[in-house]
Amino acid sequence: MKKIIVTGALGQIGSELITKLRSEYGVDNVLATDIRHPNTGAAARGPFEILDVTDAKKMHTLANDFGADTMMHMAALLSAKAEENPMLAWNLNMGGLMNALEVSRELNLQFFTPSSIGAFGPSTPKKGTPQDTLQRPTTMYGVNKVAGELLCDYYFNKYGLDTRGVRFPGLISNVAKPGGGTTDYAVDIYYKALEEGKYTSYIAEGTYMDMMYMPDALQAIVDLLEADPAKLVHRNAFNVTAMSFEPSEIAASIKKQIPDFEIAYEVDPIRQAIADSWPDAIDPSTAIKEWGFKAAYNLDKMTIDMLEKLKIKLNK
Ligand code: AKB
Secondary structure, three states: OOOEEEEOOOOHHHHHHHHHHHHHHOHHHEEEEEOOOOOOOHHHOOOEEEOOOOOHHHHHHHHHHHOOOEEEEOOOOOHHHHHHOHHHHHHHHHHHHHHHHHHHHHHOOEEEOOEEHHHOOOOOOOEEEOOOOOOOOOOHHHHHHHHHHHHHHHHHHHHOOOEEOEEEOEEEOOOOOOOOOOOOHHHHHHHHHHHOOEEEEOOOOOOOEEEEEHHHHHHHHHHHHHOOHHHOOOOOOEEOOOEEEOHHHHHHHHHHHOOOOEEEEOOOHHHHHHHHHOOOEEOOHHHHHHHOOOOOOOHHHHHHHHHHHHHHHOOO
16 A cells, blocks of 8 residues: 655645545545645645645655655646746746655655646647657746656666656646646636636637546546556656647537537737647657556536536535
């Protein structure tokens, strides 16, 4: 049975990952940590400690005292926030990652951290983006993600640390809202569809990006953690995706459930520039081949589930 320490446990992925890991490995075997205190939610219903990931000493002590054998490092600033404050992004994203890798090396922990489609840039092939290709991102977030992928490979090659990671697309969930990402519109649109019957998109019509529903993302993390290392040719980080759509296509999917729903556009130049620098659709075939990655949700199936769950959450 694994003993897992999770950083950034109150973030968009972390808050649902905690529930998933506790159901797979047992409540007491998953230590949730975050810089904030959980008032409610999954993190509060089991072991929890305050942790600022730039504090390496505390990270080491918490992992050691818990008897962790696995580190899941989720704490990071997303793309739009990182573009607003590049120095903070560098310090938090790279400083936190280095600390998490070093603690994992010292305690010999299995290691997982997510990369992103943000690790690609304008010179990367836009469609069918291969696993191994040009990575010259033009955002601070992308620079952090590429450096992170390389660092994880470095720790694997130099120290034999069992590092594993995926390049996540935009993740859509009905539990915790993302904050400061470029793909966040694809979450906001569902809330606004129920609350106001309309949505103004900051991403322009025709801008394709990869996306995935959170249950598929969580299953992908567990499947990669459990994958036979002998079968992994790659490690950091696997392309994974479930769908690629642009704003009018997600709007059309919502319209099938809420016929009066309307979308309008007021493009935010900063987030649009980030989106334009990312691929339209990445190729996940290496993840499928090496560890059996699969996704259960397409756009319409996700829309039905999102609206059903949000109706309950928002009392609609
Ligand atoms: C973001 O938009 O910054 C993230 C990501 C794709 O990494 N959702």
